[in-house]
Amino acid sequence: MSMLTVSGVETFYGAIQALHGVDIHVEEGEIVTLIGANGAGKSTLLMTICGSPQARTGSIVFESEDITALPTHQIMRKGISQSPEGRRIFPRMTVLENLKMGAAFSEPANFDTDLEQVYTLFPRLKERAEQRGGTLSGGEQQMLAIGRALMSRPRLLLLDEPSLGIAPMLVRQIFTAIKQINVQQGVTILLVEQNAYHALRLAHRGYVLVNGTIQMTGAGKDLLARPEIRAAYLEGGAT
Amino acid sequence: MAPIDYPQQAKESLLAGIVALALTVPMMGLRTTSGQDGMVIDIRMGDAALTTLGVAVGHFVISLIRQALQQRSPKETKTEKSARLKSVAIWIGWASFAFALTLPVTLNLTENLGLHDKTRYYLDIGILVLTYVMLGWGLNIVVGLAGLLDLGYVAFYAVGAYSYALIAAHFGWSYWVCLPLAGLFAAFFGVILGFPVLRLRGDYLAIVTLGFGEIVRVVLLNWYQFTGGPDGLSRIPRPDFFGLPFKRSSSEGETFHQFFGLDYSSIHRIIFLYYLIFILALITNAFTLRIRKLPVGRAWEALREDEIACRSLGLNPTNTKLTAFAIGAMFGGFAGAFFATRQGFISPESFTFIESAVILAIVVLGGMGSQIGVVIAAAVLIGGTEMFRGLEEFRMLAFGMAMVAIMVWKPRGLLANREPTVKLHGDKEAKP
Ligand SMILES: Nc1ncnc2c1ncn2[C@@H]1O[C@H](COP(=O)(O)OP(=O)(O)OP(=O)(O)O)[C@@H](O)[C@H]1O
Ligand SMILES: [Mg+2]
Numbered sequence: 277m278s279m280l281t282v283s284g285v286e287t288f289y290g291a292i293q294a295l296h297g298v299d300i301h302v303e304e305g306e307i308v309t310l311i312g313a314n315g316a317g318k319s320t321l322l323m324t325i326c327g328s329p330q331a332r333t334g335s336i337v338f339e340s341e342d343i344t345a346l347p348t349h350q351i352m353r354k355g356i357s358q359s360p361e362g363r364r365i366f367p368r369m370t371v372l373e374n375l376k377m378g379a380a381f382s383e384p385a386n387f388d389t390d391l392e393q394v395y396t397l398f399p400r401l402k403e404r405a406e407q408r409g410g411t412l413s414g415g416e417q418q419m420l421a422i423g424r425a426l427m428s429r430p431r432l433l434l435l436d437e438p439s440l441g442i443a444p445m446l447v448r449q450i451f452t453a454i455k456q457i458n459v460q461q462g463v464t465i466l467l468v469e470q471n472a473y474h475a476l477r478l479a480h481r482g483y484v485l486v487n488g489t490i491q492m493t494g495a496g497k498d499l500l501a502r503p504e505i506r507a508a509y510l511e512g513g514a515t
Numbered sequence: 516m517a518p519i520d521y522p523q524q525a526k527e528s529l530l531a532g533i534v535a536l537a538l539t540v541p542m543m544g545l546r547t548t549s550g551q552d553g554m555v556i557d558i559r560m561g562d563a564a565l566t567t568l569g570v571a572v573g574h575f576v577i578s579l580i581r582q583a584l585q586q587r588s589p590k591e592t593k594t595e596k597s598a599r600l601k602s603v604a605i606w607i608g609w610a611s612f613a614f615a616l617t618l619p620v621t622l623n624l625t626e627n628l629g630l631h632d633k634t635r636y637y638l639d640i641g642i643l644v645l646t647y648v649m650l651g652w653g654l655n656i657v658v659g660l661a662g663l664l665d666l667g668y669v670a671f672y673a674v675g676a677y678s679y680a681l682i683a684a685h686f687g688w689s690y691w692v693c694l695p696l697a698g699l700f701a702a703f704f705g706v707i708l709g710f711p712v713l714r715l716r717g718d719y720l721a722i723v724t725l726g727f728g729e730i731v732r733v734v735l736l737n738w739y740q741f742t743g744g745p746d747g748l749s750r751i752p753r754p755d756f757f758g759l760p761f762k763r764s765s766s767e768g769e770t771f772h773q774f775f776g777l778d779y780s781s782i783h784r785i786i787f788l789y790y791l792i793f794i795l796a797l798i799t800n801a802f803t804l805r806i807r808k809l810p811v812g813r814a815w816e817a818l819r820e821d822e823i824a825c826r827s828l829g830l831n832p833t834n835t836k837l838t839a840f841a842i843g844a845m846f847g848g849f850a851g852a853f854f855a856t857r858q859g860f861i862s863p864e865s866f867t868f869i870e871s872a873v874i875l876a877i878v879v880l881g882g883m884g885s886q887i888g889v890v891i892a893a894a895v896l897i898g899g900t901e902m903f904r905g906l907e908e909f910r911m912l913a914f915g916m917a918m919v920a921i922m923v924w925k926p927r928g929l930l931a932n933r934e935p936t937v938k939l940h941g942d943k944e945a946k947p
Contacts, residue, residue, distance in 0.1 A: 326827060352829035364824035366817050377817050380810050381829045428829065 277340060279304045279464055280325070280432060285334035287317075287324045294320040296488040297334065302432070307458050307465045309475040309496065311509055312485035318468040319361045321485065322434050325466075326358055327351045338432070353381050357430030361437060361468075363421040367410025371401055374409050374420055378427030386429065393461070394423040397453050415446040419453075426457065432464045433457065439471045447471065451478055472509035476500040484509075524578055532571030539563040561629050608887045611894075615645070615793060619786045638785050640901045642792055642857065646850055647897045649796040651877040651889035653846030656803055658875065659884035660812065661839035662819025663713070664721040667728025668874055670708070671701040671844040673735060673866035675851025680748045680861055681741075690754040694852045701848020702841040709840035713833055716822075728871055735863040747862025754856050756787060788857050795853060799846045800886055806842075815839050816884075873897075880921050 278301040287295040294317045302308045312318050324331050325338075327348040336344045343351050352358070357378075366374050375394060379387050395402040398419040404412060409420060418438055425433060435454065439447045451474050457463050469475035476482050476496040484492040484505065492499065499505050544563035547554050618641055622634040631637075654668045679697040682688065688696075712723045735742045742748065753761065759771040761784035771787075772779045806812035814835050818825050822832055855861050877896055881888025900914060 328823075328826060347831075348826045349829050349831040352827055358827045360824065360827050364821050364827075366820040366824065368820055369813075369816065373813060376810075377813060377825075377828055380814060424828070 278302060279339060280466070281335075281337045282321070282325065283335055283337075285321070285324060285331040285336065287320055287329055288332050289320075289329065294488055295324065295331075298485070298488070298490055300483055300490065300493075302464060302466055304431075304464055305458075305462065306481065307454070307467060307479045309467045309469055309479035309482045310485055311469055311472045311475060311482060313508075314470075316485045317488040318485055319436055320488075322358065322361075322436050322466070322468055325351075325434065326356070352428075355429075355431040356434065357425040357428050357432070358434040359418075359421040359425045359436065359438065361440075363417050365409040365412075365417050365420050365424065368408060370406050370408055371412070371420055372405045374424050375401075375427050378424035380428075382428050387427075390427050390429065394426055397426075397456060398423055415442045415450070418442060418450060422450075422453065422457075426461075426463075430463060432466065434466050434468075436468045437470060438467070439469065439474065447474065454478065472505070473500070476505075524575060524582075527578065528571050528575035531574040532567050535570035536563070536567045539566045565630050604885070604887045607891070611887070611890050615641070619789055635782060635785060638782075638789050640898055642785070642789050643901060644893055644898045645789070645792040645796050646854060647874065647877060647893040648890050649792065649799050649850045649853075650847060650874045651881065651893050652796065652799040652803060652886065653843050653850065654874050655878050655881075655884065655886070655889055656806075656815075656846070657839055657843035658878050660803070660807065660819070661815040661836060661843075663836060663839065664717065664724070665840070665843070666721050666725035666868075666871055666875065667708075667731070668724075668843070668847055669866045669868070669870040670728045670731035671705060671847030672851040672854070672870065673731055673863070674704045674844075675701045675848030676855040676861045676865070677735065677742060677748070677851075678848070679852035679855045680751045683752045683856075684748070684750070687752075689758075690752070690856060691757075694849060697852035697855075698845045698848040701851065702845035704848075705841040705844025706837060709837045713836040713840065725868070725871075728868060732863050732866050735866070743862075745862060745864075747860060747864075748855075749860040751855050751859050751861065753784070753859065754787070754791065761787065788853075792850075792853055792857075795849055799849075802842075802846075803886065811835070811838060876918065880918065 280300075280302040282298055282300045285295055285298045286293060298317075298321055300308070300310070300321075310318050310321065320329075323329065325336055327343065327346055327350075331344055334344070335342055338351075338354060338356060341354070343354065366377065369377070375391060376387075379390060382390070400416055401419055401423055404416060409417065412420060418440075422435065422438060425435075438450050438454070442450065454465060454467065455478060458465050467475055467479065476499050479496040482494065482496050482499045483490050484499070492502075492505070494502075500510075540560070540563050543566060544560045545556050545558060548557045549555075619634075619638060622637050625631060626634045650668070650672065653671075654665065657663050657665045657668070675697040678700040679693050682696055683690070683693045708724075708727050712720060712727070715723055736744055738744070755761065756771050759769060759774050760767075761772075761781075762770045763779050764770060764773075770779075771777075771783055777783070803812075807816070814825065814830055815838075817828075818830070818832060818835055825835075826832060854865070858865075873896065877889055877892040880896070881890075881892035895917065896914065899917075
């Protein structure tokens with residue numbers, strides 16, 4: 277039994293159909309990446325898993341429970357956590373307050389341990405604990421978004437383009453952190469990325485989404501080796 | 516940065532006072548008036564003394580402020596600025612607290628010294644300002660913290676006032692029972708009104724709450740048997756001092772002045788009302804400061820910043836907003852109950868849209884979410900317009916100009932500096 281199974285999911289924005297029957301599954305302990313061009317529906321798929329918008333047809337099963345029709349706030353308390361597209365940290369609140377918000381529904385007794393874990397992963401956040409979220413650099417904001425998502429002790433972490441708009445140096449750092457979250461904390465990860473090279477190298481498996489349907493799937497290294505992937509998503513060489 | 520030289524400042528202010536004295540004694544202290552047999556000299560040294568005192572103290576305060584402003588280094592960083600603003604805000608907060616706490620005593624003393632004869636009038640203004648401070652703080656929970664633009668806050672004020680009046684009149688329960696009930700009723704109303712409308716956002720929410728405010732007023736106006744319609748409700752029971760009524764004499768036992776062995780004076784009741792609203796307002800403030808540090812308060816602020824992010828953190832936006840709405844409504848209800856008992860008479864006329872607008876203006880001008888900003892804004896808007904009642908027709912003009920001025924120079928409100936609710940826990944770093 278997979279940890280997460282998405283089958284035959286179709287999602288609409290009003291009359292516009294964004295997902296045309298998507299099937300993916302994520303096994304416990306994996307890093308799975310979802311790559312695809314702009315507008316392919318990657319963010320839509322992540323948001324559909326979170327129930328906002330809800331899938332019109334198909335089903336989403338997380339840990340043997342059908343969550344397709346649950347409201348977002350209930351889904352997010354079941355052990356799924358998300359760092360949404362565009363980070364969406366709370367700009368007027370401090371780093372520490374942002375992290376507290378992430379832990380809003382977890383055991384208060386765990387807070388100090390979890391905070392320490394996030395600080396170990398991103399020491400920069402500790403230095404900036406009292407700084408307002410909106411004044412952080414883009415990279416720091418991304419760290420905060422991931423850190424905030426980790427504060428609820430998720431078993432499945434959904435990351436939407438963590439490398440967006442971040443300098444190559446920092447991208448490497450973020451991807452290292454993702455690997456650590458997976459290996460050391462045992463968190464399963466579903467990662468949406470434009471940066472196909474890094475993502476496919478990191479992930480156990482990958483899916484390629486084109487116009488709302490899965491076009492290709494396979495082990496990360498295999499996908500990376502395919503010429504059509506290289507042509508479509510890795511033009512200009514590896515970064 | 517040189518420290519402020521207080522003795523030097525005091526000396527200069529004293530000098531200014533002496534100059535003022537020299538000028539005011541002949542010019543204000545001795546006034547000629549035409550009496551029955553020609554001109555008489557009217558000696559009014561009280562005025563002169565008061566003016567002199569005003570000049571000296573004013574000089575001192577202004578020069579301190581000027582020095583404090585000069586001390587500000589030109590290249591102040593953001594953190595430095597917010598730290599300075601914070602200390603200024605705390606200072607203003609304690610100063611206003613001390614001022615408000617001692618106001619009745621100060622007024623009484625100065626009246627006994629013959630400096631003025633309007634204790635009652637000033638206390639009434641004080642009560643009015645404090646009522647609006649409380650309303651502002653209540654609405655601040657909804658608008659400032661949770662970011663829900665509520666244009667119909669006066670509805671809860673009205674519900675509180677009418678529930679108090681009706682409960683107290685029908686059941687004859689004491690003020691201390693009716694007050695919490697009125698608050699609960701208002702909170703209940705907040706939930707009922709909030710449930711359908713809180714799904715709306717921004718402008719839509721504002722328009723619908725505006726509508727609800729008017730609906731409540733129209734219902735009060737037309738439900739004649741129950742609310743007395745446009746005639747309103749009169750003979751609302753006055754509060755007593757824990758069972759001791761404020762009356763010259765009572766057939767049912769001792770009165771306040773008899774119990775404390777004082778001479779009867781109608782001012783006792785006013786002073787009591789003053790401290791009652793003072794305490795109610797302080798409770799509102801303490802509650803807000805406390806709840807901001809609790810998860811639900813932090814959730815309100817987070818919701819104002821980013822609703823989608825909140826939802827993805829497992830927050831139920833509707834419930835969170837509903838609590839803010841209900842709690843804000845509850846404090847509006849308390850203030851309404853106070854208003855009813857103070858006036859002894861209420862009618863729908865007291866609960867028009869302009870009231871909502873004034874309360875909202877207090878919150879917005881104060882700098883959304885700032886507790887002390889609300890105090891300053893209420894003092895300026897309510898106290899100011901009340902003081903200049905003589906210039907009736909210019910009040911709205913001055914009101915508007917004050918708002919424009921604030922929006923030009925302080926577009927984010929007087930004190931728009933959000934305080935973090937959690938601090939780094941000091942020496943935890945030492946631990947492995
Ligand atoms: N809220 C919305 N309302 C209407 N259409 C939307 C909405 N959000 C996304 N879409 C549309 O759905 C399609 C898929 O969008 P989505 O954001 O999922 O793409 P994406 O793969 O995440 O792209 P990117 O890499 O640029 O983030 C696009 O055509 C987009 O225009
Ligand atoms: Mg996207």
